[in-house]
Amino acid sequence: xxxxxxxxxxxxxxxxxxxxxxxxxxxxxxxxxxxxxxxxxxxxxxxxxxxxxxxxxxxxxxxxxxxxxxxxxxxxxxxxxxxxxxxxxxxxxxxxxxxxxxxxxxxxxxxxxxxxxxxxxxxxxxxxxxxxxxxxxxxxxxxxxxxxxxxxxxxxxxxxxxxxxxxxxxxxxxxxxxxxxxxxxxxxxxxxxxxxxxxxxxxxxxxxxxxxxxxxxxxxxxxxxxxxxxxxxxxxxxxxxxxxxxxxxxxxxxxxxxxxxxxxxxxxxxxxxxxxxxxxxxxxxxxxxxxxxxxxxxxxxxxxxxxxxxxxxxxxxxxxxxxxxxxxxxxxxxxxxxxxxxxxxxxxxxxxxxxxxxxxxxxxx
Amino acid sequence: xxxxxxxxxxxxxxxxxxxxxxxxxxxxxxxxxxxxxxxxxxxxxxxxxxxxxxxxxxxxxxxxxxxxxxxxxxxxxxxxxxxxxxxxxxxxxxxxxxxxxxxxxxxxxxxxxxxxxxxxxxxxxxxxxxxxxxxxxxxxxxxxxxxxxxxxxxxxxxxxxxxxxxxxxxxxxxxxxxxxxxxxxxxxxxxxxxxxxxxxxxxxxxxxxxxxxxxxxxxxxxxxx
Numbered sequence: 001x002x003x004x005x006x007x008x009x010x011x012x013x014x015x016x017x018x019x020x021x022x023x024x025x026x027x028x029x030x031x032x033x034x035x036x037x038x039x040x041x042x043x044x045x046x047x048x049x050x051x052x053x054x055x056x057x058x059x060x061x062x063x064x065x066x067x068x069x070x071x072x073x074x075x076x077x078x079x080x081x082x083x084x085x086x087x088x089x090x091x092x093x094x095x096x097x098x099x100x101x102x103x104x105x106x107x108x109x110x111x112x113x114x115x116x117x118x119x120x121x122x123x124x125x126x127x128x129x130x131x132x133x134x135x136x137x138x139x140x141x142x143x144x145x146x147x148x149x150x151x152x153x154x155x156x157x158x159x160x161x162x163x164x165x166x167x168x169x170x171x172x173x174x175x176x177x178x179x180x181x182x183x184x185x186x187x188x189x190x191x192x193x194x195x196x197x198x199x200x201x202x203x204x205x206x207x208x209x210x211x212x213x214x215x216x217x218x219x220x221x222x223x224x225x226x227x228x229x230x231x232x233x234x235x236x237x238x239x240x241x242x243x244x245x246x247x248x249x250x251x252x253x254x255x256x257x258x259x260x261x262x263x264x265x266x267x268x269x270x271x272x273x274x275x276x277x278x279x280x281x282x283x284x285x286x287x288x289x290x291x292x293x294x295x296x297x298x299x300x301x302x303x304x305x306x307x308x309x310x311x312x313x314x315x316x317x318x319x320x321x322x323x324x325x326x327x328x329x330x331x332x333x334x335x336x337x338x339x340x341x342x343x344x345x346x347x348x349x350x351x352x353x354x355x356x357x358x359x360x361x362x363x364x365x
Numbered sequence: 366x367x368x369x370x371x372x373x374x375x376x377x378x379x380x381x382x383x384x385x386x387x388x389x390x391x392x393x394x395x396x397x398x399x400x401x402x403x404x405x406x407x408x409x410x411x412x413x414x415x416x417x418x419x420x421x422x423x424x425x426x427x428x429x430x431x432x433x434x435x436x437x438x439x440x441x442x443x444x445x446x447x448x449x450x451x452x453x454x455x456x457x458x459x460x461x462x463x464x465x466x467x468x469x470x471x472x473x474x475x476x477x478x479x480x481x482x483x484x485x486x487x488x489x490x491x492x493x494x495x496x497x498x499x500x501x502x503x504x505x506x507x508x509x510x511x512x513x514x515x516x517x518x519x520x521x522x523x524x525x526x527x528x529x530x531x532x533x534x535x536x537x538x539x540x541x542x543x544x545x546x547x548x549x550x551x552x553x554x555x556x557x558x559x560x561x562x563x564x565x566x567x568x569x570x571x572x573x574x575x576x577x578x579x580x581x582x583x584x585x586x587x588x589x590x
Contacts, residue, residue, distance in 0.1 A: 050465060127483040130465035134473055134480035147474040176474025180466035257482055259560055 030056030030166050035115055038193040039202060041231055044115035046129050046188050051181045053189065056166035059346070061186025063163060064179065066345050069153055071143035073099050078136060078183075081108040084343050087274030088112060088190060094285030098142035105141070105251065107285035110278045112271055112337075115188040118236050122267045122283045125257045130184045147176040154179065190343060192273045193231075195334040201231070209331065215321075216328025223315050223325075227269045227308070233332065238266040239308040242301035243282060253283065264306050276333045290329060294322045368441035369419075370534040371409060371451065373428060373574075375402060375436065377541045384430045388494070392546030395496040397505070399541065402430040403477060404488040404570065405470075407454035407519075409438065413446040414529045425457055425470045427477065428539070447529040451537070455571045456487030456519035459512035479510060482559065486510040487518050488570045490541065496550045505550050509566045511559025518563055520571035527576065536577060543572040 033053045035044060051057075064070065068077040081096040082088040088111035090096045095104045106122050120126035126135065136142040137150060154160045154174045165172035167182055197217075199207025209217065220228075229235040238254040245251075245265065254263035267283040281287040287296065297315045301307070317325065337343075375382040377389045377397075388396035406428065409421040421440055429435045461467055462484040471478075477486045488509045497503040511518045524537065547569045556562045 047465075121481075125482040126480075127463050128465035131473060131478065131480075131483050134478065138480045146476065148476065151474050175468060176472040177466045177468040180473065184466070 030054055030059065033058060033189075035188060036191045036193065038191070038198070038231070041193070042116065044188075045118050046115035046184075048115075048188070051130065051184055053185050054167065056163070057168075057182055057185040058189060060160075060163045060167040061182040061184065062343075062346050063160075064183050065186050070137060070145065070150055071099050072145040072149070075099055076143050078133070079345065081136075081142075082111050084340075085277070085338055087192075087278045087338065089278045091277065091279065094280050096142075098139070099144050102141040102144075104139070105249065106283050107280065109268075109270065110274060111187055111190050112192045112273050113232055114190060116232055119268075123254050123257045124238055124268060129188055130180045132187075133180055133183045147179065150179055151176055190337075192334040192337040194336040195273065196331040197328075198231070198334070200331070210327070212324050212327045213331055216324040216326070217331075219317065219321055219325045220328050223317065226310055228272050233272040234269045237269050238263065239269055240265040240304065240306040241267075241282075242296070242303070242307055242311050243284075243286065244302040245304075246284060246286075249284065251284065262306060265304060266306060272329060273332050274334055274338065276330050277338065290326055291322070294325065298322070367445075368439065368533075369411065369443040369445070369448070371438040371440065372534060372536045373406075373436045373438070373539050374536055374577075375428075375430060375539045375541065377545075382430065382539075382541055391542050393549040395494045395545065395550045397492050397494045397545055397550075399430065399490060399492040401489055401491040402428075402541065403486075404428045404455065404539070404573075405457050405477065405485065406438075407456065407458065409440065410452040411440070411443055411448050412450040412452065413444070414449045415446060417446070419443045421453075423470070424461075424467075427470045427475060445531065445533070447531045448526060448535060449529045450523055450525040451535065452521070452523040454519050454521050455574070456510075456567070457485040457512075458519060459517070461485065462512040484510055484512050484559070487567065490544060494550055497554055505545075505554040506557060507544070507555070507566055508557040509563050509570055511563050513559070516560050516564045518559070518567035518570075520567055522571050522574050524574060524576060538575055538577055539573045540575065541573060544569045547572075 031054055033055055035046070035048050035053055037044070065078045068074050068080070070077060076099050081090040081093070083091065085091075090108040094107060096108045097103055109122065114120070114129050114132075117129065120129065120132045121135070126132045134147060137145050137147055151174050154164070161172040161174065164174050164178060164182075167185075168178055196207060196209075199205070200209050201207070227235055227237065227239060240253075243265075252264050254266040255261065257263075275281075275290070279288055279290075281290075281293050287293050294317065297311070298317050299314060301311055301314050303312075377391065377399075380389050382389075382399060382402065384402075385400055386398060388398045390396050404427075406426045408423055408425070411419040413419070419440065419442075421438075422442075423438075426438050427435060457471065461471055466473060471485070477489070478484070479486060486508045489507065491504070491506040493503040494505060495503060497505060509518050526535075544566070553562070556566050
C-alpha cells in the first residue's frame with residue numbers, strides 16, 4: 001500500500017516534470033492535445049502551429065495509418081512495414097514488400113520521435129513530416145497509389161467523411177492536404193521517452209542501471225555518441241559508416257538527393273531507440289543481430305573516400321566491452337511506447353462501422 | 366463582371382495546342398503530340414500606366430491542358446486602369462516547397478509535388494514523337510522543379526504590353542515551342558530531377574509566355590534567372 005502510493009507520487013512528479021505526456025490524455029471531445037516535450041530534450045522541429053494536434057485529428061491519422069485502403073489494391077497499410085511491437089519498423093525484413101510482393105530498396109526506418117527530425121528517409125530527401133507519407137503511398141514498390149485516388153476512396157466513405165469533419169472544424173471535404181496533415185498528427189505523436197535509459201537520466205524510479213550497463217553507457221559516450229547523440233540518439237547527419245557497396249544493389253544514398261560527390265554512400269544516422277526490436281540494421285538491412293553491427297564497427301569497416309572521419313580507424317572494444325555496450329543498448333527499449341494502446345491498431349476502424357442491427361443476442365440454453 | 370481577366374492560350378508556334386492532338390513540328394524539327402502540360406504560375410501583378418500595381422491574392426494558379434478553365438485567371442478586385450505590364454513567376458516559391466502539406470492549388474494530390482525529394486514540380490510536359498525510339502513508347506517527359514540553389518527553377522517573368530491596354534480581358538500566349546523546340550528531343554528527351562539540366566529547362570518554360578504577335582510589335586517577353 002505504502003509502496004503503491006509512493007509510486008503514484010513519483011508518477012505524478014514525473015508528469016509535472018514533463019509537462020505533457022505523448023499526446024496527453026485523449027480528450028473525449030476530440031479537442032486540442034499537446035505534443036510531448038520530454039524534460040531535457042530540444043524543442044521539436046515540427047511546427048505544430050501549422051497543423052494543431054487534436055484528439056479527432058490524431059484519431060483520423062491513426063485510422064489512416066492502419067488502413068490498407070490507402071494502397072492501390074487494398075492490401076498494404078502503413079503498419080504493414082511499421083509495426084508498433086517492433087518500434088514501428090518491419091522486423092526480420094532487410095527490405096519490405098509492398099503490393100503484389102514487390103520488394104523495396106531500403107530497410108524500413110523506425111517511426112520514432114519524428115517531430116524532432118529535420119529531414120526524413122535514409123537519404124534525407126523529404127523535408128517535412130507532412131509530405132513524407134507521399135512516398136509510401138506513391139512508390140511502385142510500396143502502395144503504388146496516387147494521393148488523388150486515396151482522396152477518392154476516402155470521399156466515398158461516409159464514416160471517413162464524418163471523421164474528416166470532426167478533425168477539420170466541421171468540414172467533411174477530403175483533400176490531399178488533410179490526408180497528409182492527419183497522418184502527421186498521428187505519427188508526430190509517436191514519441192519514445194519512457195525507456196529505462198530515460199528513467200536513468202531523469203533519476204526516476206525504474207531507472208537503476210547495473211554496473212555492466214553503466215560501463216556500457218560510458219563506452220557508448222566515448223565511441224558512438226558523436227553521431228548517435230543523446231537524448232534522441234542521432235545528430236541527424238548523413239554519414240558513410242563503412243559499409244561495402246553492394247554491387248547487386250548500388251545505392252549512392254544522400255548523393256542522389258544533393259548531387260554532391262562528397263555525399264556518396266552517406267546515409268542518415270538512425271536513432272538507436274528501441275534498437276533491441278528494430279532488426280535488421282543499416283540502410284539495406286544487411287545485419288540481423290546487434291553483434292553483427294558491433295563486429296562491423298570493430299572489424300568490418302570498409303575504407304572509402306567519404307568514410308566518416310570518426311571511423312577511419314575501427315572502434316577498439318574488447319569482447320567484454322562489446323557485451324557491456326550491448327547491455328546498455330538494451331536499456332533503450334521503451335516498453336511503454338511499444339505497448340501504448342493509443343498507438344495500436346484501432347480495431348475495425350471507421351471504414352467498417354459495426355451495424356448494431358447485425359449483432360444477434362446469444363441464445364441462453 | 367468587374368475586374369480584369371487574364372487568359373493564357375496554349376499554342377505551339379501559331380497552332381492551338383490540343384491535348385493528344387495531331388503531331389506538330391517544333392523549331393527543333395521534332396513532330397510532337399502533347400499528352401500532358403501543367404504549369405504553375407505564382408500570383409500575378411498588374412502594373413498600371415500610372416505607376417500603381419495590383420497584386421493577385423491567389424497562392425498560385427495551376428494551368429492544366431486537361432482543364433480549359435484553368436487557363437482563365439480572374440482578378441475581380443483589379444481596377445480598370447490601363448495595364449502597362451503583367452508580371453508573375455513561373456513556378457512555386459521555396460517557402461511552399463519547404464512548408465509541408467499545402468492546400469488549394471498547391472494540394473499534393475494534384476500530382477505536382479515530388480515524393481522522393483520534397484518540393485513542387487513547377488511545370489510538366491509529356492508526349493510522344495516519332496523522333497523517339499519505339500522501344501520507349503516514343504515518349505518524352507520533362508518534369509521541371511527544384512527550389513534549392515544553385516538549381517532553383519522558379520523564374521520571374523515580366524511582360525510589358527506594346528501598347529498599354531484598358532481592356533477587361535488580356536490574352537497571353539504560352540508557346541510550347543519555346544520549351545520543346547529549344548533543342549532536339551534526340552539530345553534531351555527526359556528531365557525529371559532537380560539539377561543543372563532542370564534549371565536550363567526552367568528558362569525555356571518561362572520563355573513560353575508572351576503577348577500575341579498582333580498585340581506585340583516586337584517580342585517583349587523576358588525571362589530572367
